Amino acid sequence: MKRCERRATLTHGDKLYFPAVGLCKRDYMTYLAQIGAHLVRHLRHRSVTLVRCPDGVGGRRFYQRHLPPHAPPTLPRREVPGERPLIAIPDVETLLYYGNLGAIEFHAGLHLVQGPGAGCPTELTFDLDPTDPHDFERVRELALRLRDVLRDLGLDGIAKTTGASGLQVWVPLEEPLPYTVTRPVVNFIAAYCASRWPGLATTERLVRHRGRRVYVDAPQHGPTRTLIAAYSARAVDRALVSAPVSWTELESGVSPGTLDIDAVRDRLAREGDLLALAPRNAASRVQAVYDALPLPWRQMRVRSV
Structure with a gap:
């Protein structure tokens, strides 16, 4: 390059x-x-x-x-x-x-795209997208429940606002793992959330079938997909930014509407990059979760869509 x-x-x-x-x-x-x-x-x-x-x-x-x-x-x-x-x-x-x-x-x-582990994701990602863009409370509730699911699996994540109406939960890895491992894990956890809390979460791709539920966009975790980068602004009127937030902030009811370019600049100066400072999860732990999945999930194809 x-x-x-x-x-x-x-x-x-x-x-x-x-x-x-x-x-x-x-x-x-x-x-x-x-x-x-x-x-x-x-x-x-x-x-x-x-x-x-x-x-x-x-x-x-x-x-x-x-x-x-x-x-x-x-x-x-x-x-x-x-x-x-x-x-x-x-x-x-x-x-x-x-x-x-x-x-x-x-x-x-x-x-x-280059270096050790090229082509393999460096984190698990869960994209939480509200059907109602003004209903962040349901997104916040699902993110906190997802945090607990991950902890029960021995994994530690961090939340990041999208700069719009949703949240992403990232599970940083100590070393990359192939999509053939990470994508079945992400899809299984997404499906578990939808079955565990059917009134709150869904994996239904058609918006008209979601009702008020929060869409867990598991297909967004794929080799051809991109997510808004941490600290990127969004092309919205209020100059909001995609920024990592602590679980304590989420529990206290943080609003993504307060994270504009001025606020995020101050946060970085005061706290540093929370995403870069987040604990890295052992790849062996994610591999163990994958190995424990039912066979149909482990045989899932990794598609480019």
């Missing part, structure tokens, strides 16, 4: 990016510069998909995973045979380059 040797620039700094809270592009770029090292930690050596909003959150938006056609030759990239070069973000300078292009959301793959 090529390294970037160009200086980050800012253009049209006065452009209003988050009109509801009066934040312009310069404010957003300042946030990226201040927290960039933390965000890059969760993007480096992973596949990256951007949500670009060149005119702010009120304008057009589009996804991007390939290198822009106008990218300078020194911009880092990931070469894949038979495909256009893919975006790679190994450092803060590259992060700021894409921020200046209007990249507001940074989504990252679950596995490293």
Whole structure:
């Protein structure tokens, strides 16, 4: 992967990016510069998909995973045979380059694309998506119950807001494990939650069949999927951020609507990166959970959808 040797620039700094809270592009770029090292930690050596909003959150938006056609030759990239070069973000300078292009959301793959364990996820992930975007209380309740399920299995997780209406629960691993192990475990635990609390959780993919239940999006744990990276802003009016929160905060009723770019910048300065500091789970423990699954679950195919 090529390294970037160009200086980050800012253009049209006065452009209003988050009109509801009066934040312009310069404010957003300042946030990226201040927290960039933390965000890059969760993007480096992973596949990256951007949500670009060149005119702010009120304008057009589009996804991007390939290198822009106008990218300078020194911009880092990931070469894949038979495909256009893919975006790679190994450092803060590259992060700021894409921020200046209007990249507001940074989504990252679950596995490293190079180095030891490449292609294998570095965590178990549970994406909790409310049917009613205003009903965070049910998401919070399910996350706390999921925490207890994981602890009963000898696993320790940490919650992260999505910057929208949901939560993700991450179970960091000491070393990567193949999707053929992690995905059956995630799917089984999701199905267990849906059967244990049928009025609260569901694995039903069709929204019209969910009622008020929280969707445990197990298929999101897969080799071609990405999740919003920790400390990425979201393209929403209030400049909210995806940020890890402690279980104590969840028990106390923390609201994701309070975690905007100003609040998260202060949290990082005060507490550090809670996700990076979270305990790593032994791969052998996850393997033991997999080995104890009923045979049909262990034979589950790992698909790309």
